[in-house]
Amino acid sequence: MLDRRPPDRLRLVILDLDGVVYRGERPVDGAAELIDRLRGAGLLVRYATNNSMSTRAAYARRLRGMGIPADPDEIVTSTSATIAHLRRHEPDVRTILAVGSDGMVEELRSAGYDVTPASAVAAHREGPGADAVLVGLDPAFDDARLAAAATEVQGGARFIATNADSQYPTPTGFLPGAGAIVAAIRDATGVLPLVIGKPEPAMFQAILDETGVGADQALVIGDNPDSDIRAAHRSGIESLLVLTGVTSSDEVATLSGERLPDHVVPDPAAAWELVAGRFRG
Numbered sequence: 001m002l003d004r005r006p007p008d009r010l011r012l013v014i015l016d017l018d019g020v021v022y023r024g025e026r027p028v029d030g031a032a033e034l035i036d037r038l039r040g041a042g043l044l045v046r047y048a049t050n051n052s053m054s055t056r057a058a059y060a061r062r063l064r065g066m067g068i069p070a071d072p073d074e075i076v077t078s079t080s081a082t083i084a085h086l087r088r089h090e091p092d093v094r095t096i097l098a099v100g101s102d103g104m105v106e107e108l109r110s111a112g113y114d115v116t117p118a119s120a121v122a123a124h125r126e127g128p129g130a131d132a133v134l135v136g137l138d139p140a141f142d143d144a145r146l147a148a149a150a151t152e153v154q155g156g157a158r159f160i161a162t163n164a165d166s167q168y169p170t171p172t173g174f175l176p177g178a179g180a181i182v183a184a185i186r187d188a189t190g191v192l193p194l195v196i197g198k199p200e201p202a203m204f205q206a207i208l209d210e211t212g213v214g215a216d217q218a219l220v221i222g223d224n225p226d227s228d229i230r231a232a233h234r235s236g237i238e239s240l241l242v243l244t245g246v247t248s249s250d251e252v253a254t255l256s257g258e259r260l261p262d263h264v265v266p267d268p269a270a271a272w273e274l275v276a277g278r279f280r281g
Helices: 031-040 056-065 078-089 102-110 143-154 178-189 202-211 225-235 268-275
Strands: 012-015 044-049 075-077 095-099 114-117 132-135 158-161 167-170 173-176 218-222 238-242 263-265
Touching (some): 012 202, 075 202, 078 158, 078 202, 095 102, 095 143, 102 114, 132 143, 132 178, 143 178, 202 218, 225 238
């Protein structure tokens, strides 16, 4: 364990989901107890996931099914963070071509956007183009969807990626992530995307803005040095790496720079030991 302490006035804990709270459909041992203790101590708890496949309501139902109380408003996905970015910085975007899951499309439509899935668009279509092409994880991505997205981007649509993870974990191993799709569209168009999800700071900043908590009063608990820990560094938030996800104990010694966490613990139980007694109301 590294020797830096969490902030003395800890008010907010932000947890990644996959690898920290659950793995696949199974909760990580001790995660529910950690969250219960954090809430019992009066701390705010929020969740941040790069996965754009499901809505926040679906993630809340999943957590409640694991015995973890959760409200959709406590969850930030790369899709909801993208919506927050659009509302704040690009209010003129109203029409979106979506390369992603049904859950991403549902979340965008619920936020009031006119969304057309790439699967429903023929390449080189006639008529007005979309204001933006939004790309998330799409397990059915194919040449037709690539062509539809590339046509819109080449026509001037903003190119926005919910996240650029090259892989995502499944119970049977890793599969190509949204970053692989983003790379295909980038290579086809020569246009670089705006990336919203971790390791960019937008997701954590959205949580700080929503809660009114300063970065110096927050702690991030994640399992991935490349996304969770780097995003924490870029947001000015203390970081704690748990070894229940993608990082092994042998890999910890190789971490440096933005990938180096402030704290390393083996599991959620040890995470509670680290923060217990080190905050004031």
